[in-house]
Amino acid sequence: MARKTNYSSPDKLPDIRTVAALAKVSIATVSRTINDSAQVSDRLSKRVWQAIKQLNYLPNTHARTLVSGRSHLLGIIVENITNPFFPELIQSFEEIAVAHGYEILISSSNSDPAVLSTCVRRLLERKADGVAIMTFGEEEPFIDQIVNRNVPIVLAEFKLDDPKASTILLDYSTGIHEAVQHLAELGHREIAFLAGPHNLHSALTRENDFIAAMRAADLPIQKKWIIECGHTLKSGVTGFERLRKFTAPPTAVICSNDMLAIGVLRAAYMRGMRVPQDLSVVGLDDIDFAEFTLPPLTTIRLSRIDLAHAAFKALCAQIEDPHNPHLQREFLVSTSLVVRGSTAPPPGR
């Protein structure tokens, strides 16, 4: 049953000493070879690599972290991993991180401050080299813990007056203006907005940008048509139901995210209402699914790739060059409208 165990003693995994012994060098040389941190002669280096291979040696990350103080671990906290926006974001972030020799630790806060707090504590215990908080504005209470420990941090949509913190500003305004403009051009005047939960920064921003865009387009703003929902499929259903109760319901609705919009699509269908003929629907995020809804969703794209890149860049800069006073501390990610099939002129046009 035993596979070839070559050199090492029966049960114990090879460590740096085993390698050193086999290569007939000191452990310092092994370390230098692995990290190519100093000149090691070709002759020795070759012997070391050969021993590493033969032993199938893997350095122990914990030992490395302990002495070097760098864990090569990046934390990313998202709001809710079951909203496809976040896996897509994580995927991009992980790709970049791994390419740069980092590992990522993913946590989902599920919009629960207690959970968020635990996430943060765990990341701190694991000595994350940096933390990206992609919860879009529910983060206030626990940031202190991170910042106090001098861990670089990057936040979406939340400015922090601390040298260790960077911010990614999201320009929803552009995309939302485009969306309102698009609907106005189609002939819509009565446009509703299904907002995200008001405890979310981003939800509020989106809502305000909607109001601003309506104003800019000279369209009437009806308070009752701005409805607070969640950012979930289910709340899209609820939101739609509330909308259709009005005697003169709006002809178009912009949703604070795609999940909401997809919920609306579903609810409209169940009520026999046709999208886009009877109601135009616009989402926000442009998750991969948006292209595959029925009808394909017109939506405001928020690039996960751009967001992930910005987050990584911010963290990396802080980690690698912590004392540079000229570090870029603010990053901007923009949005833009993607027109698909869920928008059309209002009924009777």
Next chain:
Amino acid sequence: MARKTNYSSPDKLPDIRTVAALAKVSIATVSRTINDSAQVSDRLSKRVWQAIKQLNYLPNTHARTLVSGRSHLLGIIVENITNPFFPELIQSFEEIAVAHGYEILISSSNSDPAVLSTCVRRLLERKADGVAIMTFGEEEPFIDQIVNRNVPIVLAEFKLDDPKASTILLDYSTGIHEAVQHLAELGHREIAFLAGPHNLHSALTRENDFIAAMRAADLPIQKKWIIECGHTLKSGVTGFERLRKFTAPPTAVICSNDMLAIGVLRAAYMRGMRVPQDLSVVGLDDIDFAEFTLPPLTTIRLSRIDLAHAAFKALCAQIEDPHNPHLQREFLVSTSLVVRGSTAPPPGR
């Protein structure tokens, strides 16, 4: 700008010594208090906790791991994090893991053996206490690495003859039989199957179970109607296109997963074909989205919660009781049909 730094010296984080000094006990007592690994008198324990709080002390996980040999890290490798099935699985797994004091390290193999290999190496370097490989059958080449290092491992749908490995068997058969039965009862005879990629174990199993179910229902099996696709939205579109080219196309189609089915829904819509009137569609997985497609998707449920529980249980048993020869090494997760709106009698019935 300085926040209250209480006791510790200006820049350095408090360590176990700092706590011991402040509480006027030995570091061993601090360690014992934290781990409540031995009797510590209330008096001292109280002093220790008080010092910990005052210093805002967080134990260093890497140091703990180094000496104890347990990282409290569980790896989970999934096939593709952007398929909603996996985030849903991860969420359940994380919940259980965290509740039991474990952290999880997530990796996406993206069906790339090279990536998978790196994932495995990274997990090994980080000394994961256990690894769940939820890639459903593309794992062969790299399992050795893990098993050789005596790390407990659990695999979906892949049996390994090693005492450190457990398996979660997936009983697709039940659900697929139900689906075929359901369609047969509606009056369908010409049923197609859009299969997953043939390099995936699970895809093959599902396909074979489909064939068996058709046979059991006494329905004709047409080889040309079993089409290999991917497990993605896009390949659902391609799959549908290939299906409709037939002069007498099938009246129903079962898809190897929900993403595929949702792609079919979309493609059918684009071609002006109505689901379920013109074509019945069945998915597999029952991702959260399935309830929100248009029409709501009839699908075979594979519970992520059950799967996550089984995976955790398997790992935990191996970790906590490694030498028990009577450990449960096989777990079963079943499937069942969920009837929604995407199935109906065939046209002309």
Next chain:
DNA sequence: GTGAAAGCGCTAACAA
């Protein structure tokens, strides 16, 4: 260019 040795922060064995 290479090696010896100190020590990262902690747990666990042993003493008291």
Next chain:
DNA sequence: TTGTTAGCGCTTTCAC
């Protein structure tokens, strides 16, 4: 019940 001490596996001075 509590303290002392020896490492866990590695990186990093500091000699040579």
